[in-house]
Amino acid sequence: MRKIINFFWRRKILLAALLIVIAYGIWSFIISPKKDVRLSYQVQKGTVAEELVLTGQVKAAEHAFLSFQSSGELAWLGVAEGEVVKKGQRLANLDTKIPYETFESAVAELRGTQASLDNVYDQVQGHATDESFAQRDLRTSAEVRRDKSYRALEIAKKNLSNLYLTAPFPGIVSSVTYPFTGIFIPLSQGVIEVVNPDSLYFEVSADQTEVAQLKNGVKVKIILDAYPSEEVDGVVSYVGYTPISGEVGTVYKVKIAFTEAYDLTKFRVGMGGDAKLILTEKENVLFAPPEFISSDATGKYIFVGPQKKKVYIETGIEGEDRVEIVSGISAGDTIYD
Incomplete structure (x- = not known):
């Protein structure tokens, strides 16, 4: 019986202590009047910016994601991520075997047609004013063949250049899509990213x-x-x-x-x-922090001095943390929020 009574007494004591703590907290943070703490600032001159x-x-x-203008197998990769490159430096190329053979054939074809044309020019030499139809046909046919072979060489040269990637400007390789060779690269697939x-x-x-x-x-x-x-x-x-x-x-x-x-x-x-x-x-102008400036129907005002006298002011440009004071107070005045 005594144990039961002691148990209930302990509960009452704990409950009473808890109520005292709660009451003290309410009194300290809600009921008890707070002190009137006001911030102050001494007006000075400085720079104010809107x-x-x-x-x-x-x-x-200068930022480019480079891609081949042709499809094919990646045969050579000459850079890695983070590497510094110069303008015009070769970075990678596709397999050039067949396109290079085409290019060499076009070079040989142009040499042949140019030789034939030179031979024809020798034959019709001295007939600029009295060239016969047969001579004109012979010369024109030779010139056409030479022109066709020249255009074929230019196309082969362009196709071969499309298999190479070069740096368009000096910079750093920021990413490489395929850091290994032997993979098929589709047309216009981004391969190397370069940034200056x-x-x-x-x-x-x-x-x-x-x-x-x-x-x-x-x-x-x-x-x-x-x-x-x-x-x-x-x-x-x-x-x-x-x-x-x-x-x-x-x-x-x-x-x-x-x-x-x-x-x-x-x-x-x-x-x-x-x-x-x-x-x-503006430089060398009076300013005050915006949190010290208030306004009413009459205008903008500020509290000046220990007595917190309400003084109306004229303001100029307003920045994020400074407001220009055009008139109403002087440098050295202490203002309050």
Whole structure:
């Protein structure tokens, strides 16, 4: 019987302790009045910029996915992923045995028809003004055969060149679809991807209301998602004249060139980020953080001094974290939120 009584007493004590803890928490965080903590800021002069923030990604002006203009067996592969290549360097080729034989036959055929034509020219020499029909027929037939063989050689030469892939610009091999030989490559199948890291730029899309504010030369601060604490300087180098096809609404391409050296080991094609386009910028002007500025029916105002006097102000350009103060307060004034 005593054990049962003790058990119930323990439960009552635990329940009472729990209620006390809950009551204290309610009092501390809800009922008890909070202290009036207000942030302050001393007005100063500096640079204020009106910015337009657009999302985009890194691209390369020199970026190509190379493919053969003919089908055939991959006979030679001379590069691997990550390898640096020069402009015009041979990268790979298909089996050239039969096309090369055709090319050699065309060379021999041209030599034969050219020799025949030279022989005919010797026969009709000195008859430029009194050439007979028979002589004209002989000369023309020889010229036609020579011309046909020349065109056949050019075709054979083109067909042979279609079996080779060369680097269109200096850069890095970023991908190789088939890193081995002996496989059949269909016509126009992408084989080797080459990108020139020195040609990187940042591209964003702007709608018709935004693009009206942009022009070549606008300064830009670029922040990549991969490196959120780093800013890279840039400048608008191209604003599209026609809308991007396939987009919802009227959207234009805007290219931003990097104006400072970037780390080739860090930047990659396809990296996303934000571009802060500086539309207007003023130096050595009064400014205040936007969170200290309020407004009512009369206008914009700010709380000044320890007494938090309400002072109406006139503002100028507005940036993301700074607002220009044209009149109403002076440098050194302390304002409160």
